[in-house]
Amino acid sequence: MDTKKTGIRKERIPSQKEEEGTVRKGPWTMEEDLILFNYIINHGEGLWNSVAKASGLKRTGKSCRLRWLNYLRPGVRRGNITAEEQLLIIRLHAKLGNRWSKIAKYLPGRTDNEIKNFWRTKTQRHVKLSSSENTNNIRHYSRNSHSSVITATDQGSSSKGFDMAESLISPATTTTSFHVMEQSNDSYWNVEDLWPLQLLNGDHQVI
DNA sequence: AACTATGGCAACCGCCATCGA
DNA sequence: CTCGATGGCGGTTGCCATAGT
Structure with missing residues (x-):
């Protein structure tokens, strides 16, 4: 039942309008995640509108902030609420x-x-x-x-x-023998996947 | 097999508080 | 003091997988 369990949820294809427009909405792509992740690792959080602009993402600052806090931020635990x-x-x-x-x-x-x-x-x-x-x-x-x-x-x-x-x-x-919910695969690609990608990206120093 | 209902979650929206010019 | 920009927060919506019929 868990949508993310399978990890095969298809990525939403942005409409042409959205692609042409200045602001993108809807689910984040892995590329966008990587860009945001790299940017924040290198420049830190805060000034989200600047993050959105400087990183080149066609997202609002709010959207970037939300994505970072709810998904990309290191230490975020997902699924499996005990x-x-x-x-x-x-x-x-x-x-x-x-x-x-x-x-x-x-x-x-x-x-x-x-x-x-x-x-x-x-x-x-x-x-x-x-x-x-x-x-x-x-x-x-x-x-x-x-x-x-x-x-x-x-x-x-x-x-x-x-x-x-x-x-x-x-x-x-x-009960103490609480049946642990299956670990959800969540967002179709793991946040952890971004770390090696980020590292591979080169000269950035991970804080 | 086809259709519908449901569960689950990501992400958007709108409001409000804060801060600096 | 006023106003605009920005960020934070709670509420809401939309999408999709899966279970049920």
């Missing part, structure tokens, strides 16, 4: 609400985006299940609207929220 991490996320969410970046700070290597996605997936599953169990409490669930995110404040007291949150963890994940 039971401990799930519990921590749940507890922190009960405490902090949808402050994903704050929650991410407690989970080294995890990005706010990943945590957000994890939470949404879990929450939606929970909402779906509970609504099917209790037809009197039907909460319209729309796949496309993604409208069912529950926040700590939605849940009233934090303890109540915590009860709900605890139930989000599947039984399998609450």
